[in-house]
Amino acid sequence: MFKKILYPTDFSELSDKALKYVIRLKEIGTEEVVVIHVIDKRTIKVFSKLYWQEFSITDKTLKEKAQAALTPIEEELKDNGFRVKVLVAEGIPFREILRAEVEEDIIATVIGAHGASNVEEMLLGSVAEKVIRKAQKPVLVIKG
Amino acid sequence: MFKKILYPTDFSELSDKALKYVIRLKEIGTEEVVVIHVIDKRTIKVFSKLYWQEFSITDKTLKEKAQAALTPIEEELKDNGFRVKVLVAEGIPFREILRAEVEEDIIATVIGAHGASNVEEMLLGSVAEKVIRKAQKPVLVIKG
Numbered sequence A, B: 001m002f003k004k005i006l007y008p009t010d011f012s013e014l015s016d017k018a019l020k021y022v023i024r025l026k027e028i029g030t031e032e033v034v035v036i037h038v039i040d041k042r043t044i045k046v047f048s049k050l051y052w053q054e055f056s057i058t059d060k061t062l063k064e065k066a067q068a069a070l071t072p073i074e075e076e077l078k079d080n081g082f083r084v085k086v087l088v089a090e091g092i093p094f095r096e097i098l099r100a101e102v103e104e105d106i107i108a109t110v111i112g113a114h115g116a117s118n119v120e121e122m123l124l125g126s127v128a129e130k131v132i133r134k135a136q137k138p139v140l141v142i143k144g
Helices: A013-028 A041-050 A059-079 A093-103 A119-124 A127-134 B013-028 B041-050 B059-079 B093-103 B119-124 B127-134
Strands: A004-008 A032-039 A083-090 A108-113 A139-143 B004-008 B032-039 B083-090 B108-113 B139-143
Touching: A004 A013, A004 A093, A013 A059, A013 A108, A013 A139, A032 A059, A032 A093, A059 A083, A083 A093, A093 A108, A093 A127, A108 A127, A127 A139, A127 B127, B004 B013, B004 B093, B013 B059, B013 B108, B013 B139, B032 B059, B032 B093, B059 B083, B083 B093, B093 B108, B093 B127, B108 B127, B127 B139
Parallel strands: A004 A032, A004 A108, A032 A083, A108 A139, B004 B032, B004 B108, B032 B083, B108 B139
Antiparallel strands: A139 B139
16 A cells, blocks of 8 residues: 655654654555655755855755765665665755656655744745645655 | 554545545554544534525534434444444534544544645635644545
8 A cells, every 4th residue: 555655855853753654664565665855956045145155065065965865764774675766856845756756656655744833834835735735645744 | 553543524525535545544454443523613604604594503413414424434434344433523623633633542644635725725724734734643644
């Protein structure tokens, strides 16, 4: 039922909690996990304005950093017996996650979501909320 | 992992779709389903104003109608080998669902959610969205 799962991560504690949950899905027959991290250039732009010394970050550096952060996740999943595919995308996170949902033909998405929204989330909606709203397949929401 | 599930229904087509999903959870070890329907008196008030001839509906009638609509759901679940508990609550739906989540000590909630929100939902947030936001346990969202 949950054979192939999409697991989006932003490397937050909440994403890590969702990963622990994904690993437990082995018990109920999950075989393959598509891990996706989306590099959100809008955030990086804001960040760069605040911390001008980071302004020189190149696309290549960003991708390398993302790949480096994804490696232990990939290994943890493989150690637990899953087949793993890792995707690094660039763009608006919820759109790239929804694109992967379709292109990878997954059965369900496992995503972490906070209960209490902060001001930004209240105005814009969190990535998780947008994914939940627009997903075509079931979404398993892990609470923070 | 999904031994005891909470399944809220408003008897909509979408709730019915979620029920089909709940039944499939048997494959992955779900044993018990707590079915809840919440009688929302706010909606009934609006409805009564629109259709004044219904104004005389009593609380007893409402509960009986809900029970009658829940019976085939209960039977379908039992026929599929689940233990079933049926709750009819009165109040604000998302609050009663969240109360059941805690009191019944369930492992996850399975709920249907529409993708495209209508105007009312955009203003108020759908029941599903509020449940997803405020739930303590994982929520499996089935898309309409």
